[in-house]
Amino acid sequence: MNLKTTYLGMELKSPLVASASPLMQDLDNIKKFEDVGAAAVVLHSLYEEEIRLERRALMHHLEHGTESYAEALSYFPEPQVLYAKTDAYLEHIRKAREAVGIPVIASLNGSSSGGWINFARQMQEAGASAIELNTYNVPTDPTQAGSEVEQLIVDIVEAVRDAVNIPIAVKLSPYFSNMANMAKRLDNVGANALVLFNRFYQPDINLETLEHEPNILLSTPYDMRLPLRWIGILFKQIDADLAATSGIHSAEDVIKMLMVGANVTMMTSAVLKHGINIFQIIEEGVTEWLEENDYESVEQMRGSMSQIHSMDASAFERAQYMRGLKTYVLPTS
C-alpha cells in the first residue's frame, strides 16, 4: 500500500507523525518512533517564556546581593560558558538528525515578537528539517482587540519566515472570529503548513491547598472533531499543507483526517496512553482499511470528504448543527 504523503515540501513515507511532547527530550524515544514507523517527529517545544525566564533568573541570581558588601562582592564564580536550554535544544536537534533518517521538525513556542525569533534561525543552522511555530497565546488584556492579537501572530510568522529558509508550520488555536481568514493570512505570509489545533492547558484548582494546579488532560477521540471540521473547510482553500492534531487515537481517526484533507496526522495522547508502538498498530490498521476498501494510496483518499468535495457542503456549517440538535434524544433516566 502506498502510504506516502507530502508535508512541508518533504515526501513522507506515511501520514503518521509524532507530535511535540516531552517524550522527544529523550533521543532513544525518537529512535523508537522511527523504528515503529513514524514518518517524522516534531521535537518538544522550546518555550519562549522558558528561554527568557531562564536567562533572567540566571542574571538575577548571579547579580543578587553582589557589590553590596565589601567582603562579598559576588557569590558565584563567573561561568566561562553557559549552555542555556537553547543550546541544549540545538544540540538535541543535531543529535536527533544524526540518530534518525526521518525528518526532525523543531518546535518553537512563543507568543510575542522579540529576540526569540533568532532561535528559529539557530534551529535551522542546527539542522532542523522544518520548524513548527506554536503561537500559544491566551490574551487576557481586556483592552486588546482581537485584530491586534491576530496581527501579532501574523507578524511573528512573517518574521520567522524572513529569518529562515526551511519550511515553517504554524500550530494554531481555533479561537479566532474567522478561522478561515486567519488561515488565509498566515498562508499569505508564507506559512508552509497549518497544524490544527493546539490544545490549551486549562488550570485546575486543588481544593486542599486552594491553589491553581497544572493538570494536563490527555486528548480524547472527541477532540478530533474540531480539526476534522476545519481541515475539511480549509482544504484547497489555502496553499499551505494541513496537519491534524488532537484526539487522533486510532486508524479510523487517521483515515477520517486524511479524508477531510490532512497531509499528516499527529499523535501524542495516544502514545502516552498506549506506548510508542501505537504507531505500528495504527499504520497496520490504516493499511488494512485501505486494502479492504480498495484504495490505492493515501493520496487518492486525501480530501475526498473535504467541504469542497463534499456532497453536502453544509455539513461543515451551521445547518448541520441544527440538524444534530433536532435528532438528539434525551436519555431515559
Next chain:
Amino acid sequence: MKNVIFATLDGNEAVARVAYQVNEVIAIYPITPSSQMGEWADEWASHGKTNLWGTIPHVVEMQSEGGAAGAVHGSLQRGALTTTFTASQGLLLMIPNMYKIAGELTSAVFHVAARSVAAQALSIFGDHSDVMATRATGWGLLASASVQEAHDFALIATAASLKARVPIVHFFDGFRTSHEISKIALIPDDVIRAMIDDELVQAHRGRGLSPEHPVLRGTAQNPDVFFQARETVNPFYERMPEIIQSTMDQFAELTGRQYQVYEYYGAPDAERVIVAMASGCEAIHETVDALNEVGEKVGVVKVRMYRPFDMARFVAAFPESTRAIAVLDRTKEPGSAGEPLYVDTITAIFEEWTSHAMPIVVGGRYGLSSKEFTPAMIKAVFDNLSEDKPKNHFTVGINDDVTHTSLNFDPDYSIEPKSVVRALFYGLGSDGTVGANKNSIKIIGENTDNYAQGYFVYDSKKSGSMTVSHLRFGSKPIRSNYQIDKANFIACHQTVFLDKYDILRDVVQGGTFLLNSTAPVERVWDTLPQRYQEQIINKNLNFYVIDAYRVARESGMRSRINTVMQTCFFAISGILPREEAIAEIKKAIEKSYGKKGDDIVEMNLKVVDNCLEHLHQVDVPNEVTSTIKFLPPIAEHASDFVCDVLGAMVARQGDSLPVSALPIDGTYPTGTTQYEKRNLAQEIPVWDSDICIQCGKCAFVCPHAVIRIKAYEPEHTENAPDSFKSVPARDRDWQGLNYSIQVSPEDCTACGLCVDICPVKNKSQSNLKAINMMPQEPIREQESENWDFFLDIPELPRNMIKVSSIRQQQIQQPLFEFSGACAGCGETPYLKLLTQLFGDRTIIANATGCSSIYGGNLPTTPWSHNADGYGPAWSNSLFEDNAEFGLGMRVALDKQIEYARELVASLASDIGEQLANEIRDADQTQETGIHEQRERVNTLKERLNGLKSPQAKQLLSLADSLVKKSMWIVGGDGWAYDIGYGGLDHVLASGRNVNVLVMDTEVYSNTGGQASKATPRSAIAKFAAGGKPGGKKDLGMMMMTYGNIYVAQVAMGGKDEQTLRAFLEAEAYDGPSIIIAYSHCIAHGIHMPTALQNQKAAVDSGQWLLYRYNPDLADDGKNPLILDSRPPKLPVIEYLRMENRFRMLEMSNPDVAKQRFAEAQEDVDKRRSFYEYLANRPFSMNGTEEALEEVQD
C-alpha cells in the same frame, strides 16, 4: 621595548595573573581582602588555563590558613613552585610554617593583601599590622604601592626568591590596592619567561624530597649546634638586597619600569623627608610634587624592601641635605619604643649616617584600618618636620584628644589637579551602581588614552546597603589613592539618600549633579532638602535629573538602573564624545551579557537608547524654597552615647569622632539597632486579624524580628491607637487574654518570608493570606505609632508560656532584632529563636563570619536586652578558635558556680540557712525555677551588701553565676566544618555543658560563597568553580560517635516544631550539644522570598536529614537516634534544580552535572538507609545482644 598592553583591573587580579603564571601549586583559603586572588586561581584552573610552562597549576583549598601554609611547606619540600594568598589573621596562622620555610632556605612567595589584625575589634580593612607580625620569620618583605606595582612585584618577588633562596612576602594594602581598579601596563608573557630562570626552577625542584636521593630535613637540634646552624643562613640574607635590586633592574630593562629597593623621590636638596611603605607612598609622592612646586624642599623615601632591611642602601637613598625625617608606620605596637619602620630607621641612621649632622627622626602612625591618608595629612607631617621640636610618636588622620598624639591638618587642603575628572556615585548595593562604574572605568581605560581609577566604599550592613564609587580619569597615571572630596561630578542614584546624607558637600564650584528621581523635572526642585538647594545655587551646579526607574522598567529591566545611570554619566560628563561613548557602552553590554542571552543584551541596549530622551537639565531657581531638613541618623530618645557616637557613625561622620568618644576596650552597649530606623521596605507585611489562626509561624521565620506577638490582659488596649489591632487570643491556655501581631514598619526589610510561610488563605480572595505585603509609605506613620504602643504592652510572664509549642513560644521577646543581615537571611531566625528561649541568661561565643558581622559590626548591634536589662552577652574571638573560646567561658562559669556554691555554704549562717539551702538545691530546669532562683539571688545580694567579710564580697561578685546560664557557641559551616573543626571536636568531646549552633549555609557566605566541607556535591561555589566533586561532610554523624553529645540536624522550613524541640532538648541536656541548622543563603542563588520552600524541598528530597540524637534516651534504654525526616518524596534533582548553585553546573557542564546529580541521589539514598538502620536498631545500655533478646521477647 614591546608595545605596551594596558588592562583595567584591580590589585588582586593584577597579582593573581602573575602568581598563576609562575607557580605549579597554589594553596588557597578565603580571607578578606585577599580572597579574590584564590578565586581567580581556582576559576582559571577550572577553565583549563595553563601557566608559564604550559601546564595547569593545581589549586587546592585548605581548611584554614594554617593548613594552607602547611600544604605550601609540603609542596615546597617536594620542589614545586608554590604560593598562597592571604591577609590578617590568616597570615598570622601561617607564621609557624613561615619560620620553617625560611629556615630551610626555600624559594616561595606569599601574596598578602595587608589588613588590620583584630585587637579591640576585627577590621577587614587595610594596614600593616599583619605583615609586621611576620618580620621576625626570616622572610623577605616586599611592599608594592599601587596596582601596577603589585602586578610587577608579584613577578619580581618570585624571580628574586628563586635567586636568593629566601622566601618573600609580597604585600600591598588591603582594599586600597587590592580592590582599587586601575589602568595598568600588563607584563607580557615573554617578560615573565625571561625573568624566571628555569635553571633556578630546576635547582629548586632538585632540592625537593625524593626517595631517589633521600635526605633528612627538619631535624631536632640541641644546644650544641642549633645556634651555629641558625647562623648558617647569614650569607643568603647579605646577598639578598643586591639580588632584589638587580632583579628590579632586570625588570626595568625588559619593561621600562624601574624600581629601587629604597627609592627617593623629591627635591634633590630636600630638607624634610618622609619614609613610608606601600600605598601611602603614592599620595606622598603626589604631595611632594605639589609642595615642591610652591617652593618647599621635601621628599619621600619609598621603602620597597623592608626585609632584609639594608641599612646602608636605605641611608644612601636620602639626599645629603636631609635635616628632618618623619617615618610613617601603618601599624601600632602598644608599649614599644616606636613602630617598626621608625625603629629600624633610627637604627639605620645611627649606624650608617656619615655626612654632616645627623637628621632629626620622628615617627608616627597613620591609616590604620584603611583610615584615609590624604595630601592634607601628608602636608601636616611635613609641617611638623618644620617645627623646631617636631612632635614624635604622633598620629595623623585622627583627633587624639586623650594622649594628644595627633597632628592637626587642614581638611580643605587639596592638590587634586584640574586635569583629572573626579566623579562620585551614590547607589544602593542592589541597583548595580558599582558594577556599572567598574564597567565605565574599563570603557575609558581601554578605549582612550586616559588613565582610570576606581575605588568603592561599601556599607557595614548587608541589606539595603549604600555604595559610594570614587572614579578618577586623567591623562597621566593617577597616584591619588584616597577618596574624592572635591568632585566635578556627583550622581545620586537613590532619592532616599537625600534627607540622610549631605552628598553635595564634596562637589566643587560649577560641578555637575545628576539625580535619579521619579519626580517630574518641573517638580524635582521642590523635593530637595534645603541644604541641597543651597549648594546647587551657591556652587552654581549643573543639575540634571532622570527617572531611571521608568527607563529601566520600560525597557524590561525592572529595578536595575545601572545602565541608565551609566549612560547619563557619559552623556553629561563628556569624557568621550557622546556617540562614541554610547557605542562603547553598547559594546561593553554585549561583552558582559553576551553569554547570558540575547534578550538580556537587548534589554540593556534598549535602556541605552531610551535613556537620553528622559535626561533633563533642571532650570535652577535663584532662591532656596525648601524647608526639608536632614533626618536625625538615630532615634533621638536613645542614650547620649548612642546618639552622639553611634549616631555619628550612622551619619557617615565617624571619621570626626575623637579618641575620647570611643570605648577603651571595645565594649559596646547592646540593643542599639532599634534606634537606627533604616526604612528599607517599600512594602511591609500587614496582619489580617480576622482570619489569622494565631499559629506564630510568621514571627518564627522572620529573620529581622520585626514581626512580634503579644498576648496580654485586654485592659492594656485602653489607650490604643485607633488602627491598633487586638483580638481575643485563640489558645485555650490564654482564655480571656487579647492577642496582637505587630510589624515594625521602619525595621522591616520586605523579605516576604512571613507571607510565604503563612498557612491561611482568605476565603474570599485566595491570593490573600493572614499576613500580606502592602505599600509601606501610606501606613508608615500609623504603624510606627502602633509599634510604639505595642512595645509598651507588658510581656506575658515567661512561666505562662508553653515553650514547646510554636504558637505560644513565639510570644517570647526576641533579644536579637533588626540585624543588618541580608533581607530574608536563613541564619538569623535561629539566633532569634535562641534568644527568645534562653536570651536573658545566655552567653554567646560567636565565630567570625556572617553572624559576627551582622551581629557585631558597628555602628549598631541586634543583640538586645529585655526591660529588666537581661540579655545575651556576646563576644567574638576569632574564626578558628570559637569552640575553644566558648569552652573557656563555660569552664570559667563552672568554676565560678562551684566557688559561689562553696561560699554560699560557708556563709550560710550569715545569709540564712534556708536561703543558702534553697539556692544550692534549686531546680532550674524550667523557667519557673530559674525565675525563683533569680529572686533568691537578688535577696542574697541584698543580704551580702550588709556583710563586710572578704568572703561576702567574693560571693557578691559571683552571686549572679548561681542563676543558670546557657552557654552557646555559634558560627557558620566554614568555622565548624573546616577551620574550627579541630577545636569543635575537642570541645564537644570535653563533656562540658556547652551548646553549639552551626548555621550551615554550605559555603563561606561572609567572604562571598567559597566552598567549605559542608558544600554539597555538585554545587558550584567559589573555590569549586567546576562544581564540588566530593560529598558533604556528615558532621552530625561524626559527633554522634562520641555517644555523649546531643546532636540535632534541623531545618526551620522543613519542620519548624522539630527545630524548636531540638533547641529545647539541646539546652536541657546536661552536657555538650550541637545543632546543625540548614540556613538558606543568597549564596545559593535562590529566590529569597520563598527560600523556606527550598528548605522544605531539601528535607522532602532527603538532601537534608532531620534527626535528633539524645544521649539521655540511651540512659533510659531507648535508641538515642530519632529520625525526624519522613522517607523522601521528591527526587533530589528536583531540589537541586531549584537552586542556581546546582543549576549552574547543568548550564555550564551538562555532562558532569548529569553524573554528579546521579551521585547526589546516591548520597541521599545511602545516608537515608544508614540513618534508618541506626534509628531502627534495637538498643540497650547492656549491649545489642540483650537488646535483640528483649525485642524477641
